[in-house]
Amino acid sequence: MGVDRRIVVACGAASAWALGWLLPVTCAQEAKAGMGLPSWNEGPAKKAILDFVSRVTRAGSTDFLPVAERIAIFDNDGTLWCEQPMYIQLAFALDRVKALAGEHPEWKDREPFRSALAGDSKGLAVTGERGLVELLMATHAGTTPDQFARVVEEWLATARHPRFHQRYTECVYQPMVELLALLRANGFKTFIVSGGGVEFMRVFADKVYGVPPEQVIGSTIKTLYEEREGVPTLIRLPEIDFIDDKAGKPVAIQKFIGRRPTMAFGNSDGDLEMLAWTTAGTGPRFGMLLRHTDAGREYAYDRASSFGKLDRALDEAPKRGWVVAETGRDFRKVFHFDP
């Protein structure tokens, strides 16, 4: 009965924004699916998660946390969805360069666009960070946020992952989607804290992860507000506002959430500071790194990867008490489809 009560109570807390309250069936389903974490193998990672959640939600537990303090944050690329063979947002930018090339004949002869159009990843790499930023600005700015969202939406509806031949929004880790649901079913508010562009992620985060726009934190470009012919308008400018990566992540957590999270999930060195900040707090805290070890079903990479390099953070994990989950060992399924 204790468990039943917890599930039902937590459902009201978690899914109300999504009408869960009105739909007890959906709610119970989320809780049931979540409680079992069916796509996780039995093992230390699953056990650590369930033990922790039980510890902070059980009435009378010395580590009990009020619902308002249950904050869980997730990196996105490589933690919630696939980031190989390249960041999905970079794949979007490259496709977008092609789509816009007709309006920009000068791109044929100008880097980084020349390499992007030619599919020359080595040439692109030579342009370095400056080239990457230029590419992102040319493909992400100049529109209203609504227009940009429609462009992303259309792209996500048609683009396919080069290896799995699925829409990118299908290439989300089923065990992590269940984990998000489990935490919400236990009263946690789930946030994304990612280096990805916030307006890119918001297009799918609610549908795919159940994380509403106001709980998605990411990198931003500057935005201008002005009335254009009497119409209040926001315009995305080709200028970086904030990079939500590495030491930027705890800064963004403080700015957007305003309190230290209880649980943090990441998979790369870009998440080191976010996990360190989270788990250094007093009271019960939980940090987890997801290590990609399954070349057969997905990808195996860590210390030397171009995308999602996991090196320093992996060394820090035992010192800081972080759980290391491995896709090969701990994921019973990787995606909802069989790769």
Added chain:
Amino acid sequence: MGVDRRIVVACGAASAWALGWLLPVTCAQEAKAGMGLPSWNEGPAKKAILDFVSRVTRAGSTDFLPVAERIAIFDNDGTLWCEQPMYIQLAFALDRVKALAGEHPEWKDREPFRSALAGDSKGLAVTGERGLVELLMATHAGTTPDQFARVVEEWLATARHPRFHQRYTECVYQPMVELLALLRANGFKTFIVSGGGVEFMRVFADKVYGVPPEQVIGSTIKTLYEEREGVPTLIRLPEIDFIDDKAGKPVAIQKFIGRRPTMAFGNSDGDLEMLAWTTAGTGPRFGMLLRHTDAGREYAYDRASSFGKLDRALDEAPKRGWVVAETGRDFRKVFHFDP
């Protein structure tokens, strides 16, 4: 029965984060208090609010909004709490200068500190915006967010409003607190979008308004993350990050909330762009300006006020369909105490 059902359903949606779900009595109280708006006089402002809320929440209404889209934003100074005879955060800064003066003997002879210490408001005014910023940086930076929150908390526990002789957190408008509760009881997520410092407001917003830290948006100073002697640490820097006022408000709304609000409440020209952005959206939208017209119970000010000047926005109100509430006409009570 229709009404009863709405109240109960909305309670689950609104108060779950604050344990409302676990405490149906509290929940029902909030809904009951909210539904009546007992501190509002009958009149066009109260009627406009209740009509709008009914229109967007009644099942079958053509303007029905799913709970996830019910976003209401509130300015703070002059909209939720008193901003006369000066912004409360400025009163904090002036008291803080006095508290820190012992560590800064040089302030005796240096503006804006000399004037601040002497209580010379004219001398302070002469130092202009630059002086004000210097004052804010000296009193708001150099600590961790937690340390700063404790300083604010201690100040709020002892400082008193010079006219009402009440703690500042008592000088909140009772009708607006009821309005926040009414909206939450109807499934709205309530946000503060204020020019005030976000870390200042977060100290009391949850307790006083029921708005949790992650729903408080305000001006920010830069913050640095680093490990200090192995301890993950955030330090507030004496450098402006973002001013959440005027055209900055729609920009912040997009950055933090990621969708256009349904309802916006403000009281000054600093809120013009926020109301314009909100009410220019398609579908049902609601904008309200609060005009201070009651010198007896509070203050009467608008077009020429140093704090909370309401001039251009008042001219725009009829053109943009904004409701203008007046403290003298529409507030049955101003504060929970009798001034």
